[in-house]
Amino acid sequence: MSYEELDHTADVRLRVRSPSLNSLFEETALAMMNIVYGVSRPGTAEKTLELEAGNTENLLLDFLSEVLFLSEVEYLVFSSATVQIAGNSLRAVLAGESFDPERHRGGTEIKGISYSGLKIVKEDEEYVLDILFDV
């Protein structure tokens, strides 16, 4: 995955780079799954999401919060995400496997996605995101 962990004393701060906004959203959602559950396998469980927000950053916040919510209440660990953004709306298909306490307890709980320091910028041919998760 093309993300790096930036320094932060208390929480998890990531920098994610990706060639498109769609893939930026996809990779950030999967990075989040990796932090919470560790390594996961592909699976057949599937969830579809449709969202709208006032701007791209809020769309990302809402999307990630929704992924976290779905994963927790449906006991699913997503290993793939397909995101299509059109303007300020989004459609996503998430796929993965059921939570297995034997294999998915290698990570740490994300309590929330912070607005602090959140930024998405376009640098040359790629989008760069800085984001902080409260863990």
Add this chain to the structure above:
Amino acid sequence: MLERVTRLGEYEWEVPAGTVPGMRVPGRFFLSDSLYRSLESGAVQQLANVATMPGIIRYSMGMPDIHWGYGFPIGGVAAFERDTGVISPGGVGFDINCGVRLLSTPLTIGDLDHRRELIETLYQSVPTGVGAKGPVKLSLGDLEDMMVKGAAWPVNQGYGLQKDIEYCEERGCMAQAESQSVSAKAKQRGMPQSGTLGAGNHFLEIQVVKEIYDPDAARAYGIHPGQICIMIHCGSRGLGHQTCTDHLKVLEGATKRYGIVLPDRQLACAPLSSPEGKAYFGAMAASANYAWANRQMIMHTTRTVFEKMYRIDYESMHLVYDVAHNVAKMEEHSHEGKRVEVCVHRKGATRAFGPGSPDLPPAYAKTGQPVIIPGSMGSSSYLLRGTTTAMERTFGSTCHGAGRILSRSAAKKTISGAKVKNSLSKEGIIVRAPNDGAIAEEAPGAYKPSAEVVRIVDALGISNLVARLEPLGVIKG
């Protein structure tokens, strides 16, 4: 940012108004020389940011465990005037009413045989870590009731003693709770998780009382040398996390509507008197009540394990006290010679009410409120008492823990969980966690020394040392 800081005294530092544009009051924080060396510029920036919020009075304050968080710094305390002030989830955090309770037992260190079996039994009995489900299946009606009644709900269901309620901050229940302001999503997350410890820095630790600093206060709190105690640290689980997420979104819109300009989006807020502010307050209070119920249920499970293993009476294990360290509360404090009603935000800070304060159980009226400061894994924890000085200087507040100095990723890179486990084991401390990564992240070396943090609050007088407790075994999420 750090170059703007001026020193006012041995342990007191100021961030002058003007350090960031729009500061309404200065920032003040409390650190020793040695702790100042590990202060991050980000924490000072956040302390200054808080000072720009409407209705803040006196100072934006940082306790000695101050460090870089999001929104408020961790260790941040700020009071907002009732009529002109705001409420913000950035001053509470995602884990609403994350807190600590201390349970005393009639056992002493010599009685505690089969320690490894005890830790394993607790680990099997208290659901921990990611994806854990609670021992009790709650209906939606039960959950609604729990959010209104707090710690009293499990007690009334048989998970505790009536007197436990009296020994919780706020009697384990904020009366302003409005379960209708908690979203269906938050409730869905909360229903299966009641009675679960969670992950990260949450833990349940078996401790022994090693040193008494204040015999009279220790006697009032029922604490004596060699005694076995249990410390429980956890919060409001997915219900609180979702409540923060939901209301941040609403409050971000409200911030704009009320014309409030903020340097950090995470400080999104609304006037205390506004519908949005009231809705967040009601939902936050409901989540806080859920957290008190949660710790009560975990304590019940713990008592049951001890009752069976050591053949002691359930009723002989006393709740010393339960404190919240991520919460906003309406309180009355003295300010510029008058009594004022304020909304005190404590984000990684503990209430430390002094002798004679309201909300203390009669047995503690002369001593002041117990303040429970957990150490990092494998290091000392402390019991302190609230003071009149805290009432005068910090809106009745003190530190909440050791405070991190090493990021989680740096800790994982430089510290081996397996090695930490082994070295703690050599010291007689048993650690049980789902994975070694969780141990490395929370290793003692990742935190400020808790002894130094409590030394400063004691020297400042914003709480005074009563006892030191050392770990014997810990279960982590």
